[in-house]
Amino acid sequence: MTAAPEAVRLDGKVVSAAAVADLQAAVAGLAYRPQLVFVRVGEDPASAYYVRSKEKLAARVGVRSRTVVLPEGTGAEVLLALVAELNADDDVDGILVQLPVPGVDPAHVLAAIDPAKDVDGLNPVNVGRLWSGGDALVPATPLGVVALLDHYAVPLAGRRAVVVGRSNLVGKPLAALLLQRDATVTIAHSRTRDLGALTREADVLVAAVGRPRLITPEMVKRGSAVLDVGLTREDGAIVGDVDPGVAGVAGYLTPMPGGTGLMTVVMVIANTLTAARRRRGA
């Protein structure tokens, strides 16, 4: 008996490095340097860490960035006034507010960001353009998932894609992107019955719910592409939504960590470049 061949790694390190090189070249060719502004409220360490990693990457790529830290307890009024100021500042290309902010309705903040500078892609105008076929800014994680699939030439048109998870940040926008690429798309979620029967039909399976090892080898179609977006901390270790044993069944699999997460940061910077080009030209 021979072991099944291991799935090809959908390697976030390799693909994000290639994407960073492309971004560097693209930014170097501009007559200006795009600017991304982060807004944080208070000193949440996780939030500070995420902003720092994006700032570092921005610097590597040649995108200017700065971070405005508002004191803990800042309310909606002050936050929205800052957003309005950044909207009006012609030298700002991208605005990224780390949400949630305690006591502030996130929908209110997202709706206030100029859609042309909304590098998170969560303003309703961008969501609407994504689903209607307009020039949207699209959330970074789904963009990263599709970039991984494209890098490894995983076909999408006419294929069955199953997205497990229906968040505004990942599941729903990813469904829109896969549909644009002519996949037959199913959105599954916590209320889905017999998830395994559904996922076994998927040529492309993306898990984005944050339930450790939800996707077991029995739930995966042989040779399919499986992408893990879930992320849970368990006794200090990072655990994904996909059981590592899936590598023995799938044709393609993202490592966790080292897969989709690395792509997300890059796509935030890519969105800043997209936003800058649309506003200022190439």
Next chain:
Amino acid sequence: MTAAPEAVRLDGKVVSAAAVADLQAAVAGLAYRPQLVFVRVGEDPASAYYVRSKEKLAARVGVRSRTVVLPEGTGAEVLLALVAELNADDDVDGILVQLPVPGVDPAHVLAAIDPAKDVDGLNPVNVGRLWSGGDALVPATPLGVVALLDHYAVPLAGRRAVVVGRSNLVGKPLAALLLQRDATVTIAHSRTRDLGALTREADVLVAAVGRPRLITPEMVKRGSAVLDVGLTREDGAIVGDVDPGVAGVAGYLTPMPGGTGLMTVVMVIANTLTAARRRRGA
């Protein structure tokens, strides 16, 4: 051998009559009468017919309506100036521009309509709110489909729903509504392979592509709910996307005509009431 029991009719006449009665009562209870304005360009008879049927229903329900007919050849500038005027008119609750208008980008017109008055639900802000969970105005046909299912108490939560067709007007917004109702939703389309294998898994199947008799009895799960939105004229007769033989397999089926189409007109008026209440209060 006994004949299979015929599917329960998802009867657009019955359900639309009930919805009209509800609307009449709701409008009668308002301190004002909502106003809907139709905009048409030129004298296309089909377009004129659709507007007239909506005007008639508006009158029955107690919603004021008027139609602005612009001369054939009217360009984007004049049309958009009219839309801006209607947006600014505090006495106008709903605006409905019959599209397409030759030589005018429909996306441009849709984006110009005040989202609060966009009773077609096609402005990107409304599309975005629909997918993000905000207070959207939603396209009428998908609203009508869900109203039919609800009237006959067809369960949605946890059920498999397959929407065939991915238009902005029907397929995509219907997928959003069914997802909100906790169905597991698949969007199929012209590039979908082995459509029958997919549709046979559907507890709720909606066909909205305009291909006569696309859905045959062999493609339908016994006892499921099948809703026909497609509409093709064939030698003077109206033919749906669903083969009438499906009545022998499905548990619930819309007649064609007399099903989803009757609901659409009512839901446009319902949207006008929703828009008026949000702007003016109840």
